[in-house]
Amino acid sequence: MSRELTNDRRTQAPPGAGEAERDWVARSLAAVWHPCTQMKHHERLPLxxxxxxxxxxxxxxxxxxxxxxxxxxxxxxxxxxNDDINAALKTQLDTLEHAMLAGCTHETAVELAERLSALTHGTLGHAFFASDGACAVEIALKMSFHYWRNRGRSDKREFVCVANGYHGETIGALGVTDVALFKHAYDPLIRSAHIVASPDARRAEPGENAGDVARRALDDVRALLDAHGSRIAALIVEPLVQCAAGMAMHDRAYVAGLRKLCDEHDVHLIADEIAVGCGRTGTFFACEQAGIWPDFLCLSKGISGGYLPLSLVLSRDEIYAAFYDDDTTRGFLHSHSYTGNPLACRAALATLDLFARDDxxxxxxxxxxxxxxxxxxxxxxxxxxxxxxxxxxxxxxxxxxxxxxxxxxxxxxxxxxxxxxxxxxxxxxxxxxxxxxxxxxxxxxxxxxxxxxxxxxxxxxxxx
Ligand SMILES: Cc1ncc(COP(=O)(O)O)c(C=O)c1O
The missing domain is CATH 3.90.1150.10 (Aspartate Aminotransferase, domain 1)
Known part of the structure; x- marks a missing residue:
């Protein structure tokens, strides 16, 4: 299809839009491939x-x-x-926009890692930086597998995820995602995880409450781990709310129960707090409400105040220690060019300042x-x-x-x-x-x- 024809047909701006707006919309539809969108829908749907x-x-x-x-x-x-985040970023821009985090370090990355670790009372002592949520999920999965490998348990190479869960759209993250719409087309490329029953409170039978649904869902996890625990590296969960599943909410006892089952079966618990972290569920980390800490905690989205792409995986010192060695290949060699970007970290620090200042x-x-x-x-x-x-x-x-x-x-x-x-x-x-x-x-x-x-x-x- 020619560019002119595309422009001509696809000009859906909001109702009442003027010429100038229609022009931007047409240019966008001609040049920008929008995310999570069947572009043809924009023949009717406003942009x-x-x-x-x-x-x-x-x-x-x-x-x-x-x-x-x-x-x-x-x-x-x-x-x-936001005036405060803007001011912090303007200062950072004149100080350091970016420096690679391999072989170098800078105060924004150090301070952010320290402050997030402090929010876990030091339980999750190390932060690995990336840019988007799906990257954080990939990192947590790779770290878990590599941890077990370094500990002589290469047989632990399978993952468990929760029905209807969503963890991002890269190939690895899709492996632990259970949303057919995003996954089905790529099935032949994906190494799928075990899927356990959803703890969604809406699944309560008459006379049941959210706690009952959580207990039933935990029975499913127990059965899986009893049968296959020795082969499983980690279980990944969105604590308290499975957002992309349609804001499916569950009892906090489910998250506490997962922690216990994972401990009993030598399986890592990965908390994907990409959507539910940073105060969304009422506590800074959703896991706090269940009174547990995971082995890996993935954070993104709100951590930069919504300003810049930033994600992190926080992990326990015991995990970090398993990679600390004279042998290069036992290290975690994963990297992204913009890892620990100072502007993104500065936005995150300014965001944490607002939490501290404003109750x-x-x-x-x-x-x-x-x-x-x-x-x-x-x-x-x-x-x-x-x-x-x-x-x-x-x-x-x-x-x-x-x-x-x-x-x-x-x-x-x-x-x-x-x-x-x-x-x-x-x-x-x-x-x-x-x-x-x-x-x-x-x-x-x-x-x-x-x-x-x-x-x-x-x-x-x-x-x-
Ligand atoms: C729970 C959860 N995990 C992972 C992701 C993926 O994050 P990103 O879109 O930044 O890759 C999302 C995005 O919505 C999410 O809600």
Missing amino acids: IPVARGKGAWLYDRAGRRYLDAISSWWVNLFGHA VLAQNEKKALMLMEALSPLRAHEAVRAVRRTGTIIAFDAVLDGDAARTFSRRFFEQALSRELLLRPIGTTVYLMPPYILDSETIALLASRTCETFEATLGQGARR
Whole structure:
């Protein structure tokens, strides 16, 4: 297809967009391959030409605003163009933009590793840096396998993941991901992990609670580890909330139970806190609520305040010690060029400063309760199921079937945009995961417009 034809056909800007905006959208659709997108859908689906951001709001080129109620894919914690993070970055830019972390070090990487380790009370004593979440998952899997190899247990080379779990889209991360939509096409390339039952509290049978579902799910893990534990290197879990699964929340006892089973079977526990870390679930690390520490903890997204690509794997000193040797090949030789980038680390340090300064976790709890209360009319709605919350993550499911269910997410997205909200349901699950900086007025606006959007989407039927 010629570039001109592409431009001509695909010009979907938000409703009411002017010429200039349409031009940016057309240029983007002609030149940019957007992530997680069937590009043909943009023949109909609007693409927002974001010009700038401030606080919880994104502004398009015509000055229309959108409340970023999903924190730009769960990364933004303290708002767009945050004054404190901006100031820290400007200073860092004039000091050191980047230096390789092999053979060199710099104060931002050192300080960040030290401060994160301190947040685990020294349990996870070493930080390995990378850029994206999926890279952190790859690193944790490789480290686990290599640890066992260095300890003379090369037979431990299999992994376990939880049903419907999501850990990123590189080939290795897809091996421990259980979302057919992202994985199926690449099945022949992937070395799949064992999949254990989901602890999703929505699976409760009549008379059961979330703890009962967790116990049943742990029985499944126990059976697997009893049978194959000697071959298994690690189990990976998203503690408390499986976000991409549709904000599937589970009892904290599940995470504590996993720790115990992994210990009993000499299996590493990898906590993927890429989405749920950095205060999202109410504590800085989700694992804290289960009273455990994993062997590896993956962090990304919010750690840089949503500013720059940064991920880390925190690991126990015992793991680190297994690689410390005169033999080069026993070392962990993994690398990425931008590992430990000083700008990204500086953004992370400024983010941690805000946590320390502003009593963020306590304030978040108050705000989340306020938002939950403002959404309470949904609880009685006949087309709503499972209104739920963990920390600052709030979700509910639309009760729909057939075409209405299939097209719900797209229709809701468009209805939300027309009400100044950026919300992208996962299937029929509507979720809110806003930045931590909403004031009470914005919380009320978010709740009332979410309810309006829901009604308007249901009112449309499954027309498109
Ligand atoms: C739990 C979890 N793990 C891993 C990833 C992958 O992170 P990235 O998209 O930065 O590769 C995500 C992204 O949404 C995630 O939610």
